[in-house]
Amino acid sequence: MDCRDFYCDVHTVADIQERLAKQASNLPKGTWIVAHGSLMQDFRLKDKRFPDKRELDRVVPDHPVSISFGAHIIVGNTQALELAGINTDTPDPAGGAIQHYPASREPTGQLKERAQLILRKVMPRYDSAQLKSGIANAVVKCLERGVTTIHDVVKDGAPVRAYQELEREGEPHNPCEIGSYFTPGRIN
Helix, strand or coil, rough: CCCCCCCCCCCCCHHHHHHHHHHHHHCCCCCEEEEEEECCHHCCCCCCCCCCCCHHHHCCCCCCCEEEEECCCCCCCCHHHHCCCCCCCCCCCCEEEECCCCCCEEEEEEEEEECCCCCCCCCCCCCHHHHHHHHHHHHHHHCCCCCCCCCCCCCHHHHHHHHHHHHHHHCCCCCCCHHHHCCCCCCC
16 A cells, blocks of 8 residues: 555655554455555654554554565564564664664564565565556656656566566556556657
8 A cells, every 4th residue: 555655645654544544444354554655754754754563553453564665664563573573582684673662672663674574574475466556556656757767676577577568468448558668768
C-alpha cells in the first residue's frame, strides 16, 4: 500500500497510521501489510520522523506491518519483528543498524541498510502480476511529474522479467502504454 507523501495525502505519522488502519480493516488477521513511504519522508512529515513500532502496533495490532522509506530504511511493527526474530538481543548485522529505544534497548522497529534484510527474509514476495502492476503505476506517476527516465535497482530477475513482459505486452488498452516507455533511445 502507498504511504508516500509525494502521491498521497500523508503529512504526519497519524496520516500513515490512518492509512494502515483502514487497510487492516479490510484484511483477515495475520495478513501482511507491506507499505511504501518516500525517501527522506521523515524530513517532510510535520513530525520530522518516521513512525515507530509502538505507533504501528496501536493501529494495526493484528497484522505484521512493514513500511519501506526508500532503499535504506524499513520500519516494522512488533508482529513483523517477532516473525523475523528481531528482539533486544539481536546484534546489528555488518553494514546495518537496528534502532533501539534508549531506556529499554527494545528495538523501535526501524532497520537501516543491511539490517532490513533480516525482516525482508520473512516478508511476502510480490508475484509477477503485482510487480507488473506496481511498475505500471510507478511509470504513470513518474510521467505525471514529468520524469522521462528512471533507474530501478533490482535484487533478482523477477522485476527484470516484469519489465520485459510489460514491454512485450504493450497492449493499447494498457492505460500507460508501458511498452513504448521502455524503448531504448526513445523519450515519450
